[in-house]
Amino acid sequence: MTTDPGLADEELLRLDQQICFSLNAASRAFGGVYRVLLRDLGLTYPQYLVMLVLWEEGELPVKRIGERLRLDSGTLSPLLKRLEAAGLVRRERSPEDERSVTVRLTPEGSALRGRAGQVPRRLLAATGLPVEDLAALRGLLDRVTAALDAAEVEPAP
């Protein structure tokens, strides 16, 4: 879990810089392409992520959506409200547990899945990478995510 101490701080600063630049740039480049692809569906990228989960599950409590997407209620509550205002989902408190809110697709929300059908293919094409490389990328990303989540980083140096 430690780093090669032979590398000077100066070199690490450069690598750190490159890693965080690259990740930031990639994340925003993806966002830009998704934005174009999703525009005529009336969805933002995070809204699309929520719809993907709902298309798979049909209905889900807010809590579960948050676990799937690593998002908390501070992000999901207003986002879901906008999806509801757009007529894509309904939200209702669960009768069994009044604390929980269940999110359900409306017929319009389900129908949108058809119109979203070409999004993945077009996105993967835009990456310009063969599927194997994308799988490798995903593997590396998942590894760092797991490590970063597990790392107990001390606040004060």
Next chain:
Amino acid sequence: MTTDPGLADEELLRLDQQICFSLNAASRAFGGVYRVLLRDLGLTYPQYLVMLVLWEEGELPVKRIGERLRLDSGTLSPLLKRLEAAGLVRRERSPEDERSVTVRLTPEGSALRGRAGQVPRRLLAATGLPVEDLAALRGLLDRVTAALDAAEVEPAP
């Protein structure tokens, strides 16, 4: 640049889902670790990126900072104002071109570099990946970014 047409839409949807989930998750996981590491410097992650550029260059017009970080004035203007309020930079209009604003490190801004010295090492350690893997990750990220930037994605399917 096209995708294997043998893959069904359903499978592509799943892969797309995994790629965007993974990228999103990794980006936010990095953000979380940076947030902890930068907290006692009083910097956010995007502010740290700006400081990295300034530590390298000393002074730079807003325009150049934006080119380096792929950020526009809508993001940079308020961010730089906060850095100025924190006493880390000064902003002054260029005498040669009154449209341009030059951003300069203050002595406090320069001094902060020393306190940031351990950030890269600690971040790289938190990733749990050997340097070679991080380099590979960076390579893949840069490739997709370049391809996504180059891809002329048509708005309407």
Next chain:
DNA sequence: CGCAATTCAATTGCGCACAACTCAATCGTG
């Protein structure tokens, strides 16, 4: 049973990202 601790959603506040726009300074072309 009763009350404290926990859980879930929502809200508030702050900062970033991006689009669309404004305004002044500069450039380029006739």
Next chain:
DNA sequence: CACGATTGAGTTGTGCGCAATTGAATTGCG
């Protein structure tokens, strides 16, 4: 030189991400 086009910062408005807090419902422990 003059005037229209372009450039560079800044502002506004929308949405996301996260921390911190609130408030109601539920759980669990004594």
